[in-house]
Structures are given as C-alpha cells and as structure tokens.
Amino acid sequence: MASSSSSSSEVSERRGIPGASFVSDVQTYLTQLGLDVTSSLAFLQERLQQYKVVEMKLLAQQRELQAKIPDIEKCLDIVATLQAKKGTGEELIADFEVSEGIYSRARIGESDSVCLWLGANVMLEYTSEEASALLQKNLDNAKASLEVLIADLQFLRDQVTITQVTIARVYNWDVHQRRSKQVTATAVKDS
Numbered sequence: 001m002a003s004s005s006s007s008s009s010e011v012s013e014r015r016g017i018p019g020a021s022f023v024s025d026v027q028t029y030l031t032q033l034g035l036d037v038t039s040s041l042a043f044l045q046e047r048l049q050q051y052k053v054v055e056m057k058l059l060a061q062q063r064e065l066q067a068k069i070p071d072i073e074k075c076l077d078i079v080a081t082l083q084a085k086k087g088t089g090e091e092l093i094a095d096f097e098v099s100e101g102i103y104s105r106a107r108i109g110e111s112d113s114v115c116l117w118l119g120a121n122v123m124l125e126y127t128s129e130e131a132s133a134l135l136q137k138n139l140d141n142a143k144a145s146l147e148v149l150i151a152d153l154q155f156l157r158d159q160v161t162i163t164q165v166t167i168a169r170v171y172n173w174d175v176h177q178r179r180s181k182q183v184t185a186t187a188v189k190d191s
Contacts, residue, residue, distance in 0.1 A: 014151075014152060014155045015148075015152055017051075017054060017152065017155060017156055017159065018047075018159075019159060020047070020159040020162040020163045020166065021162070022162055022165070022166070023166045023169055023170070026169055026170055026173035027173070029170075030170075037170060037171075037173075037174040040170055041167060041170055041171065044163055044166055044167045044170065045167065047163055048160065048163050048164065048167070051156060051159055051160045051163065052160070054156060055153070055156050055157075055160070058149060058152055058153050058156065059153070061149055062146065062149050062150070062153065065142055065145055065146045065149065066146070068142055069139065069142050069143065069146070072135055072138050072139045072142060073139065075116070075135050076132065076135045076136065076139065078094075079114055079128055079131050079132045079135060080132065082108070082111070082114060082128055083128045083129075083132070085110070086110055086112075086128070087110070089110070091107045091108060091109055092107070092108040093105065093106070093107055093108075094106050094108055112127055112128065113125050113126060113127055113128065113131075114126055114127075114128055114131045116131055116134070116135070
C-alpha cells in the first residue's frame with residue numbers, strides 16, 4: 001500500500017511540463033540512465049534551464065491575466081451601472097480614455113445596447129444583457145485560467161526544487177567517490 005501511494009504522488013508531466021523524479025540512490029540512477037556524472041549533471045542543468053524558461057512564460061501569462069481580470073470587472077460594473085440607470089431618465093456622465101493619457105467627458109443617454117472591444121480592432125454592439133453575460137463568461141474563464149496557471153507554477157517550482165536537489169546529490173556523490181578513490185590510492189601507495 002505504501003508503494004502505491006508513493007508512485008501515485010509522482011507526476012510524470014502536467015500540461016506539457018515534464019516531471020522530475022527524486023533520486024534516492026545516485027549510483028542506481030546513473031546506471032539506469034547509462035550516463036556518467038558529467039553527462040548527468042549537464043542533462044540536469046539543461047532541464048533546469050528549460051524549467052526556468054517555462055516559468056518565465058507562465059509568469060508572463062499570469063501577469064496578463066491578473067491585469068485582464070480587473071479590466072473585465074470594471075467593464076461589468078459599467079454595464080451594471082448603465083442597466084441601473086435605464087428607465088430613470090438620468091444621463092450618465094463619464095470620463096473615458098481616448099488615447100493614452102488623453103481623456104474626454106461624455107454624457108451617456110439611455111440606451112439598450114453597449115459596444116465592446118473584442119480585440120484586433122474589432123468592436124461589436126450587444127444588448128446590455130448580452131454584454132453582461134459575455135463579460136461574466138470572460139471573467140469566469142479568466143479566473144479559471146488563472147487558477148490553472150497558479151497550479152502549473154506550483155508544479156513547476158516543485159520540479160525545479162527536485163531537479164536542484166538531484167543536481168546537488170549527484171555532485172556530492174561524485175565528490176565523495178573521488179575522495180574515496182583518493183584515500184584508497186593514498187593507502188595503497190603508502191603500504
């Protein structure tokens with residue numbers, strides 16, 4: 001039972017990120033891979049660099065999502081405000097950004113529709129209800145994507161740690177082997 005729980009905790013990969021395995025016996029590890037210490041360390045260093053590249057990409061995606069979520073929430077609030085003003089006869093006065101750092105004031109009368117930027121210079125007109133539903137769906141998707149991304153980053157950090165520990169274990173094992181050979185050679189030479 002204990003062996004099945006330890007094997008299930010090892011993940012071979014997550015969303016394309018290869019898993020690292022903990023090396024408890026360096027000699028067996030090197031024999032199974034058919035590598036010498038130098039080749040093994042080079043392989044592990046390369047894997048560590050790959051993890052760092054993936055981490056940078058995931059962190060960039062995380063920053064983008066963290067910036068996107070407040071924008072979507074702000075748009076949802078604006079649509080809700082427009083829906084609340086509907087039927088009251090009041091005009092909504094809003095300052096909006098025309099260009100970076102340039103703002104204009106607008107009086108927004110009662111309207112049944114809103115226009116949303118979809119990206120790539122595309123804007124579509126929706127009813128307030130459709131816009132609210134679309135924005136809520138986009139917000140839910142962005143939050144779900146952020147949760148997956150955070151889990152991916154945690155998995156990746158675990159793999160980095162395991163790889164760093166493995167590098168240290170292989171290196172220390174090699175140092176120990178060299179010292180043992182030196183001590184043996186010195187003892188044979190002295191006798």
